[in-house]
Each structure stands twice: as structure tokens, then as C-alpha cells.
Amino acid sequence: MALLEVADLSVAIPTADGLVRAVDNVSFSVAAGEMFGIVGESGSGKSVGMSTLVGLMPGVRTSGHAHFEGRDLLAMDAEQLRKLRGRHIGMIFQDPLSSLHPHFTIGWQIAEMVRAHEDVGRKEAKARAVSMLGRVGVPEPARRADDYPHQFSGGMRQRAMIAMALTLNPELIIADEPTTALDTTVQAQILELFGSIREEFGTAVIMITHDLEVLADVADRVMVMYAGRRMEIGTREDVLDRPRHPYTRGLLDSSPARNPSATRLRPIAGRPPSLIAPPDGCVFHPRCPVAIDSCHTSPPPTHGAGDEHAWTCRLDEETPVPQAPDPTPAPTPRAVPQPATAPDPRPVLIRADDVVKTFGGSRRIGRQRDKAALRALDGVSLELRQGETFGLVGESGCGKSTLARCLAGLHPMTSGRLEINGTDVSTSDRRAWQSVRSDVQMVFQDPYGSLNPRRRVGSIIAEPFRIHGRASGDGLRRSVQDLMEVVGLNPEHYNRFPAEFSGGQRQRIG
Ligand code: SF4
Incomplete structure (x- = not known):
């Protein structure tokens, strides 16, 4: 069974x-x-x-x-x-920070989980929490069990969640x-x-x-x-190496890891349908590169039985699943490299010089006192030109998010100089920031934490339009729905709450 x-x-x-x-x-x-x-x-x-x-x-x-x-x-x-x-049944979610209570230590939270399900004393529950933290690879588990969630890195927090899920076996x-x-x-x-x-x-x-x-x-x-x-559905080899469904084929073709030599990826064109009024026939037909007329009207058959390799499509095992045609135009020839000294004609949008950001020094964190100041950014300089995409890469805790927050005015810099669109905002002057606020916007890692759960999505997206006086009345709703379309959201979902969207859709809202 x-x-x-x-x-x-x-x-x-x-x-x-x-x-x-x-x-x-x-x-x-x-x-x-x-x-x-x-x-x-x-x-x-x-x-x-x-x-x-x-x-x-x-x-x-x-x-x-x-x-x-x-x-x-x-x-x-x-x-x-x-x-x-x-x-x-243990559960582990994408964002461990929102699954862990910020006011209690990691060890206490795991121990409470044990005590909620088993009749054991605090000491034994804590010992089991420490033991499980060690088994999932948290170093110095006895000491780290007394840390709060914010004192763990993202990876360590996920290990803590796995420890919590495993504790009751x-x-x-x-x-x-x-x-x-x-x-x-x-x-x-x-x-x-x-x-x-x-x-x-x-x-x-x-x-x-x-x-x-x-x-x-x-x-x-x-x-x-x-x-x-x-x-x-099927074994890993069935699905990943011998896919029979055009959608699976599309997912594989759009994966950079599976197409390392491709100069352009082949994304699946279009976006998922409305689940309130899904399309007739095969639900994938509006995006399927090999759909035929009958796919628009008749539900496709399922090939294979039970949990064997099975797929739901008009194509049977004899018909090869074709690769989608490349929807993008052929790449233009590479530009002739410019001499290193040729100036970039695009205007500079952000200029940061010698940015330093420190945190802490004498704050209380729970029952502990955080005495040493943390130097999160130490003399970082960069220039970003109009229309440029600038990649910031590094492991957890290297300061990349702190830098982004400084550039967006969400963290005041400790020292250094910052210019946005020619305006000096180094001093965190409110009026200076007000004039460039609409030039720098952030999309956060945790979309759920950035959206007010009690407001409808249309109203959330409309907020910046209202604040900056960019649209009002009927035009406002149209602008919001146009934006939803651009980021791949269904404009019909204007009146939904954030909780009614999936994690990926919430990121599109952000
Ligand atoms: S049934 Fe038709 S539209 Fe659906 S996946 Fe198969 S070929 Fe494509």
C-alpha cells in the first residue's frame, strides 16, 4: 500500500x-x-x-x-x-523566516513542537532539539539552539526548519x-x-x-x-529524459542548465489561463506549439495507466514531441568591441562612492546585548548607467541587499556619497529623496512580506500611481491592468487579495 x-x-x-x-x-x-x-x-x-x-x-x-x-x-x-x-507529516516552506517566530529561540521553538505532540519535559525536549540541529548540519548546536531566527543565515534557518520537521520522525x-x-x-x-x-x-x-x-x-x-x-507523471528519467507532453518539453527547453550552449532560451510563449474560466479542450492549447483544431474543443486522452509513465495529450508514444520553434529573432552580429577608453554615451543614473554602512553597537536583541557594530558595507563604489542591468552577486551576508537598500534610500548610509539622476542624496535629506523616489524602486525577495494582506492587489499596484500623481479615476484602473498584463498577471484578478495568488504570482505583483 x-x-x-x-x-x-x-x-x-x-x-x-x-x-x-x-x-x-x-x-x-x-x-x-x-x-x-x-x-x-x-x-x-x-x-x-x-x-x-x-x-x-x-x-x-x-x-x-x-x-x-x-x-x-x-x-x-x-x-x-x-x-x-x-x-x-512535516511541512517545510520556502521562507523559513516567516515560519519561525522572531521572539523565541530556535531551540525553544523546536522543543515546543516536541512538547505539543509528546508528553515530555522541557529538558528532554530541548535535548532532542539540540540533537536534531546537529544531525541536520547546524554547527555548535548546543550554543546555536539559543540563537534567535534573525541570527541564523538563510541556509541555516532552512536547516532549522528541516530539524523541526524531522524532530517527531x-x-x-x-x-x-x-x-x-x-x-x-x-x-x-x-x-x-x-x-x-x-x-x-x-x-x-x-x-x-x-x-x-x-x-x-x-x-x-x-x-x-x-x-x-x-x-x-513518471520516473525522473521518464519525465526529464523522455518527456511525452509538450508542456514538459517546454519546461525543459526553457531551462538554462539543460541548454548550456544555447545563445537564446526558448521560453513557453503566453501565460497560464484563468482558472475561473479555463479554455475548452486541452487547457494548454493557447500556448502549445503543436496544437491542432481538435485540441481547442476536445479534452485530450490520457496515455499510460496509474503511476506509470502517463501523460494527457493527443500525442501518443509513437509521435515525437517536437521542440518549440525559437520565437526570438536571430541574434544580431556581435558589436565590434570598443577601445577601452571609449566613453559610454549613456548618462549615469546612480553614482555611489565609498559607501559605508554599519549596524548595531549597543542594541538589545532579545535577552542578549549586541555590542560590536557590524560593518555591512565597507567602502563600496559603483556606477550604473541608464538602461543598464547591473548584477550584484555574493553569498548570504556579503552585504548585497544592504547595498541595494542604501541605493533605494531604505537604509541611511553611515558615510560615503550617493548621487541619483544628478541629485546628491548622501545626507538622507527627505526633500532630496522625494524628488528621486520614483526613479528607484525595489522588488523584494519575500513578496508576501511586502504586500498588505488586507488590500486588494489592484489597490496595491495603484498606490505608486496615486502617490506620484501619474494616473487617477478610470485611467488608474486601466494603467494598473496594463501593468498586470505586462508582468504576466491576469488583469481579471484586479480585485483579489495577495493570499489568493501563488508565490510566483506574488513576486510578479511586487
Ligand atoms: S492535446 Fe493538443 S494542445 Fe494539448 S498538449 Fe497535446 S498537442 Fe498540445
Whole structure:
């Protein structure tokens, strides 16, 4: 018997605009100790489906069957599901900072998790927390258990979340984009950790991701989702090396890691459809490069049975899945290199000289006093010209976000000089910043933390238009909906709240 058996699962979310069919007739199973990957674009239903199974989507309408160790998940009440979470099914989310309480130490939070499910004393629970932190690779676990979440780096926080999920030795861990917010080097370490967890604890893992490459080395089997439907399922080799569905083919063709010699990537044209009124026929037909007339009207058949290699498309195993034609024009010949001394004619937009930023010195952090000032930026200089894309790369804690915040006026500099569009803003003078505020905007890593959960998305996007007097009345709504279209959001979703969007869609809102 499979550990988790899901058959014909459908999840619909009532919204002001209508019923969103977030998951539509999805079936799969996960065996004990298996690493099962679920991949798809933002809004494909992968997170909604899993969150619904463990009771984290109150108010949704469900149908179908979902059994965990033979127990019917969809028939359980909130208290039964609460007991199941943690004890039998552990959860790990993309952003550990918002999953950890900022006022309690890491060790205390893990120990409380143990005490919430088991009748053990504080001392024993703390000892188990320290032991588990050590097993997931947190150095000096006894000392670091007394640190607060903000004192851990992004990678260490994710290790702490994994320790918390493992402490009660669950049979299954659901990891929702666990490496998306991490640097590449830390991402590789966390994926390796998931591999060793399976070996050491025999825990099954459902890894939800938008990135096929995350699954390339670790998954046993993979399910591809699009617009709430299952497009393809099979072993990692079936799906990644012998894809049968044009959407899977499109995901692989658009991956830089799979096309290292390509000068241009082949993105999947268009954007996912509305889930309130999805297209007739095959839901992928508006974006499919090999759609024919019948794809617009008739639902496609499913080839393969059960959890074997199966896909839902008119193309059968005899028909090769063609690669999408390159939609971009042929690259223009490379420009003749200019002599090193030729001046760039574009005007300088940002000029930063010798920027220094220090934090702390005598602040209290929880019960501890942070005495030493942290020198986050130490004499950084750069120039950014109009229309230029400037890459800032470095590991966690190297100061790249601090520099970006200084350039956007969100952190006052400790010393140095900063000029934006010819205006000197080194002194953090409010009036000087006001005149250049609309010239520098930021998109943050954590889109959910940057959006007011009580305001509708249309109103959030309209805010800068209003503040800077760029549009009003009917024109304002039109401008907002045009912008939504430009970033790949459905303008129909103007009246939705941030919680009704997936993580990737929230980033587009930001
Ligand atoms: S059924 Fe038609 S539109 Fe859908 S994926 Fe297959 S070929 Fe493309």
C-alpha cells in the first residue's frame, strides 16, 4: 500500500471573481521513503493541492479521495489534521523566516513542537532539539539552539526548519520550494541534506518546485502540473529524459542548465489561463506549439495507466514531441568591441562612492546585548548607467541587499556619497529623496512580506500611481491592468487579495 494515495483530487477556491478551480482531477501516489517531485509554473496548483491535503486551506471546496496510511485525509476535522501535521507529516516552506517566530529561540521553538505532540519535559525536549540541529548540519548546536531566527543565515534557518520537521520522525515531509530563496551553493547543500534524510530516517519527501533542475538529482518520480491539472507523471528519467507532453518539453527547453550552449532560451510563449474560466479542450492549447483544431474543443486522452509513465495529450508514444520553434529573432552580429577608453554615451543614473554602512553597537536583541557594530558595507563604489542591468552577486551576508537598500534610500548610509539622476542624496535629506523616489524602486525577495494582506492587489499596484500623481479615476484602473498584463498577471484578478495568488504570482505583483 502506498503511503499517500490521491485520486481525482479537485480543489476549488471561492473568490470575489468566481470559483477558482485550483486543482482539477489530479491523481498520484507516494511510496514510503520515496522522493516525489511536483513541478509546474506559478499558479499550477501544486502548493494549493498539498496544503489542502494537510488542512492548511480552510474554506476551499474539495472532491476526490486522499488517503494517508489508509486514513481518509479529506474526512478529517481540523483537530485530527493538526495532530497529523508534525507527528506524521512535516511541512517545510520556502521562507523559513516567516515560519519561525522572531521572539523565541530556535531551540525553544523546536522543543515546543516536541512538547505539543509528546508528553515530555522541557529538558528532554530541548535535548532532542539540540540533537536534531546537529544531525541536520547546524554547527555548535548546543550554543546555536539559543540563537534567535534573525541570527541564523538563510541556509541555516532552512536547516532549522528541516530539524523541526524531522524532530517527531514523520513518515512524510512536504517541502514547498525549500531552496528557492537560497544561494546556489546553499541550495546544493540543502538538496544533499534531503538525500541523506531519506537514507537515515527513511522519510518520504514531496518536493514542490517550479524548477525542474532541483529534481534532476534527487527525485525518484516526478509529476508535472499545469493550470491545476496533471500533465505528465513518471520516473525522473521518464519525465526529464523522455518527456511525452509538450508542456514538459517546454519546461525543459526553457531551462538554462539543460541548454548550456544555447545563445537564446526558448521560453513557453503566453501565460497560464484563468482558472475561473479555463479554455475548452486541452487547457494548454493557447500556448502549445503543436496544437491542432481538435485540441481547442476536445479534452485530450490520457496515455499510460496509474503511476506509470502517463501523460494527457493527443500525442501518443509513437509521435515525437517536437521542440518549440525559437520565437526570438536571430541574434544580431556581435558589436565590434570598443577601445577601452571609449566613453559610454549613456548618462549615469546612480553614482555611489565609498559607501559605508554599519549596524548595531549597543542594541538589545532579545535577552542578549549586541555590542560590536557590524560593518555591512565597507567602502563600496559603483556606477550604473541608464538602461543598464547591473548584477550584484555574493553569498548570504556579503552585504548585497544592504547595498541595494542604501541605493533605494531604505537604509541611511553611515558615510560615503550617493548621487541619483544628478541629485546628491548622501545626507538622507527627505526633500532630496522625494524628488528621486520614483526613479528607484525595489522588488523584494519575500513578496508576501511586502504586500498588505488586507488590500486588494489592484489597490496595491495603484498606490505608486496615486502617490506620484501619474494616473487617477478610470485611467488608474486601466494603467494598473496594463501593468498586470505586462508582468504576466491576469488583469481579471484586479480585485483579489495577495493570499489568493501563488508565490510566483506574488513576486510578479511586487
Ligand atoms: S492535446 Fe493538443 S494542445 Fe494539448 S498538449 Fe497535446 S498537442 Fe498540445
